[in-house]
Amino acid sequence: ASYKILLLPGDGIGPEVAHEAEKVLAWFGRAGLGTFETETDLVGGAAIDAHGVPLTEAALGLAKAADAVLFGAVGGPKWAGVPYAVRPEAGLLRLRKDLGLFANLRPAICYPALAAASSLKPELVEGLDLMIVRELTGGVYFGEPKEIVTLEDGQRRAVDTQIYTTGEIERIAAVAFDLARKRRNKVASAEKHNVMKSGVLWKDVVTRLHAEHYADVGLEHVLADNCAMQLVRNPKQYDVVVTDNLFGDILSDVAAMLTGSLGMLPSASLGAVENGTRRALYEPVHGSAPDIAGQNAANPLAMIGSLAMALRYSFGLSDAADRLDAAITRTLAGGTRTRDIAGTGVNAVGTGEMGDAIIRELEAP
Numbered sequence: 001a002s003y004k005i006l007l008l009p010g011d012g013i014g015p016e017v018a019h020e021a022e023k024v025l026a027w028f029g030r031a032g033l034g035t036f037e038t039e040t041d042l043v044g045g046a047a048i049d050a051h052g053v054p055l056t057e058a059a060l061g062l063a064k065a066a067d068a069v070l071f072g073a074v075g076g077p078k079w080a081g082v083p084y085a086v087r088p089e090a091g092l093l094r095l096r097k098d099l100g101l102f103a104n105l106r107p108a109i110c111y112p113a114l115a116a117a118s119s120l121k122p123e124l125v126e127g128l129d130l131m132i133v134r135e136l137t138g139g140v141y142f143g144e145p146k147e148i149v150t151l152e153d154g155q156r157r158a159v160d161t162q163i164y165t166t167g168e169i170e171r172i173a174a175v176a177f178d179l180a181r182k183r184r185n186k187v188a189s190a191e192k193h194n195v196m197k198s199g200v201l202w203k204d205v206v207t208r209l210h211a212e213h214y215a216d217v218g219l220e221h222v223l224a225d226n227c228a229m230q231l232v233r234n235p236k237q238y239d240v241v242v243t244d245n246l247f248g249d250i251l252s253d254v255a256a257m258l259t260g261s262l263g264m265l266p267s268a269s270l271g272a273v274e275n276g277t278r279r280a281l282y283e284p285v286h287g288s289a290p291d292i293a294g295q296n297a298a299n300p301l302a303m304i305g306s307l308a309m310a311l312r313y314s315f316g317l318s319d320a321a322d323r324l325d326a327a328i329t330r331t332l333a334g335g336t337r338t339r340d341i342a343g344t345g346v347n348a349v350g351t352g353e354m355g356d357a358i359i360r361e362l363e364a365p
């Protein structure tokens with residue numbers, strides 16, 4: 001089959017890590033696992049420099065026409081002075097909004113070879129493989145009213161509004177249940193029904209959807225604060241955790257720190273199904289890392305791991321994705337390290353060498 005991919009490398013280390021993902025993708029093409037048609041366009045600061053805006057309408061059109069977008073990272077000190085509405089990050093926000101990317105998937109995987117670098121005891125995280133599914137387009141970050149007003153007595157009052165509809169909860173929960181079926185078949189739904197009406201509705205909708213369509217999947221309800229505690233106490237109890245925008249922001253950062261470096265964390269953002277395909281953007285969690293840009297020092301594994309997610313979730317190529325994940329595991333087990341995960345006394349390789357090492361492992365029988 002043939003798959004259309006839009007590459008948006010962006011700024012800083014974005015192009016460096018995107019180049020390694022492109023190398024891996026080309027390998028899968030050569031190996032006959034699919035025909036991958038790639039286009040590349042500018043985003044973020046690079047697009048501001050060329051076109052005056054962080055995302056052109058043409059690039060947005062390409063994103064909409066693609067089966068998946070592979071996004072590097074945007075931003076940097078060079079664009080600190082541009083107007084807020086057209087700052088580099090606005091390009092990513094526009095993509096999320098116009099592609100309707102309501103589900104943010106953040107896996108927390110702990111490779112055995114890196115367990116010692118975790119913030120937790122190695123035995124608590126070794127072999128960890130959990131997925132946080134965060135609602136991304138609703139909730140308190142977007143709800144109206146959202147304002148700061150001055151009261152008659154001179155105090156100021158800030159208002160943010162948490163809003164969720166049944167439809168918004170259903171679609172994010174369905175993503176979580178569908179994912180769980182391809183994994184270890186367990187979902188934990190995190191909210192605060194004890195103190196929030198949105199939590200009451202969340203729990204109610206998830207319970208009903210589960211009973212009607214996903215009774216085969218294990219479901220547990222957990223209070224979001226308890227979930228944060230459990231993630232640090234015993235993270236391996238979880239498979240898929242589904243939660244709202246605010247709690248997901250926090251829980252996914254907690255989960256991230258269970259696994260070591262920012263350079264290791266992939267992510268996916270999924271949207272609605274249109275014409276049989278689900279809109280999707282895959283990107284590393286990290287930013288453009290201006291402090292190491294241009295030094296061949298960036299770890300490309302977050303970006304390459306994001307490509308593995310695209311193979312799995314957008315293209316249905318789970319064998320290819322397994323193979324890539326296994327190549328990452330073996331490369332790390334073999335001791336190949338970029339600077340961020342090398343630790344003291346270990347010789348680090350560069351960005352390109354890490355990409356080459358992954359391809360060597362893919363070649364290995």
Ligand code: NAI
Pocket residue numbers: 013017072073074075076077089092262263264283285286287288289290291292297298299300302340
């Ligand atoms: P950052 O993620 O770019 O860097 C934080 C630290 O982690 C730095 O010390 C960096 O060297 C290191 N790091 C990040 N990715 C790495 C990798 N792949 N390999 C090795 N080390 C890595 O976050 P920071 O410094 O807060 O932001 C830098 C710029 O990136 C800012 O302009 C920010 O707005 C932007 N940003 C963009 C994001 C995106 O495009 N989605 C997300 C986060 C930040």
Ligand code: MG
Pocket residue numbers: 249250253
């Ligand atoms: Mg965050």
